[in-house]
Amino acid sequence: MSIFQSFSGLRKLIKSLDFKSLQRISEKVDLPAVMEAVSKMNDDDLSKMMKMIQAGGGHKKKKPEINGDFYSLGQTLAPDDHEVLQRVRDFMETEIRPIANDYWNRAKFPMEIIPKMAALNISGLTYHGYGCPGKSALLEGFVAMEMARVDASISTFFGVHSGLAMGSIYLCGSEEQKQEWLPRMQRMELIGAFGLTEPEVGSAVAGGLTTTCRRVGDEWTINGQKKWIGNATFSDITIIWARDLDDQQVKGFIVRKDNPGFKAEKLEDKMALRTVQNALITMTGCRVSEADRLQNANSFKDTANVLRMTRAGVAWQAVGCGRGAYEAALKYTMERRQFGRPIAGFQLVQDLLVTMLGDLTAMQTMVYRLSQLQDGGTITDEHASLAKVFCTLRMRSIVDHARELFGGNGILLQYDIARFVADAEAIYSYEGTKEINSLIVGRAITGESAFV
Template identity: 80%
Template structure:
């Protein structure tokens, strides 16, 4: 294109602008000086400028929706399940997203959302009877993802109450205990916590619990400490796992917050899941009646049954955290402009986004199959452990890439991604570290136990 033709096209472009817009432009730019600068441009620079002007003045393309479900797995849910999933999404978007950063920053829990969450009617979703819906593990997984997609702290709170606490009673309680506790917990009239980890015992919980219990008449006396116990600063009951000094086997107990000898202190200065209220629990000659001992919890194998079920939920949480980070990053790149263009139009940015989406899609398909195994009654420890290992590793990679795409804004809480990055570190570690879960899978595929 000749210099004369370039000038002609710029003239036509300016003439196409209406008078009001031209007057507005003249208030910002000295049009005489602008034309003087243009007249001194080389033909190559002029063509580049013209290309940029034409691109910005042309009709805007409709942007694709921001959606991390690239393989459309959610569309396989039944219409009834879709209603539940979307009800949870609506709750998270309207009730949680506007307050998530505020409560995370203050390290406080929004107690006012519990009655609203109860209205969703999703606690104990997969349990049959006792006011629970008896729905699929697949739907439960999608719900965990929808929660973590907005706020992993709320997802963790819910997982502790509905999964670990209610699950312990559902799997290990007597019929009388289930009838008494599960309906009120399903309605969230009573909130539960789960106390297994200790100050000096995490991965070694299977054989190394230092919290002890001993039977005295028709009561049990418990001594010891528990650490990192989510919800325990305000929970009504906490499931406490302790080693019986008589037979060295692990027992489970429903410990009420008013029990003498039970003390829960809030853990401060966390860098992750700050909204979750973790407690250091001290049990000093804490007396629990035999009626509150989980009647079908007789060894750590029974504890492991609860962990197997909830570990699948943690894998879904990792998917949700990764999806929230990916969708936040994608939306940001489609809005953030540099060098006259949205950064989503740059090759390196698109390469990172596709890498993130590939990891996310792989995670989603894995947990989808994991829930199918759970619904089929054939879920094993190694199935859940492999998903926990893989999904939390890829989650970390996704939030790392997302943080990179935000640049300096990535360390500001207002953009959400800083919260996702921090929370991912907690999800990576709880419900079994990467190393312990790897050894569970390794034992299954080799037939050799590498545990010390």
């Protein structure tokens, strides 16, 4: 660019300004003096000045990073744990986000992701031995959040397999059972499911299982139904909990998909977690070997130990769902323009965003402490239940505000927020409803049981 061309371009730029703009500029600078100084510039200096002017004076405002971890809790993780979390984030962003809406819309599960997920080496993350990593519950929580931040269905699939199914064997199985099943499940060569809830028995499972079992020789016969059993349409094994007709205690069983009398049917027409393959399981004279009975599951207290551990994970999932909705909404408001500016610049929008961030940050700090209690071995049922109650309530509020910020676009699947809103409803209900978990906490703080 020659001096003449640059100087001519500057003159055209000045001429393009209206009178008021010129007047404001002339009040701050001596325009004739500026023009004289410009005329003495060499080609390089003049070209640089023109680029600065065309770019807004070189002071273009940089947009803040979209990050729902406002208190930087993730930075407290050890470097090797942070590397694990980064691998999970990369996997979710590159492998899951591009396909999440399509599979959710079709209510199908992307089976092709299982080997890729296995390569992350995160199944049975907190278990020691049997090929498991032996990491902290805190890292496990962050992993659940990171998955749900992109797709709560994938987080649920993983939680059922790694938490409920593997956890049942890890906590309640014999050493021989752990050796037989856990290494292959850790490598995700076998996929697990967990069958506790029944068509007519949800919250009352502690004292009212209708699925029964009875031992005859070296076999057990199981009869009954289980409902809402995630992964069960394609799982290799399903942990089934049944009431022993002889002593009325709850027993656990590793039921193989080809066991006689076992049938799993996919539940259709769900409005939430559509990618998760939930099943209605019917067992009619289902025969299971004594060798496949969980040898250390002898009452519902043993089942409750598994649920306590995984309920904390559900609270983290609620945080992830809320975080995904918040970050999607924040990004949208920074890009969506109305009245000549991004809607992020309007007061009412910022008020909603800050309300969402406050809820999200409170949730994050609560589950962070919950996982610390879990790592310290002092977590109780009421600790996990309070986190489940609070985090799912706040998650609902966050996705509601996010949906509001998207306006009409919020009902379109392509913007993700509709999926977050729907999936939040399932997270709100499973692993104990708000009411049941509230009664668990209420019993702990009052000493009075209000269940019946």
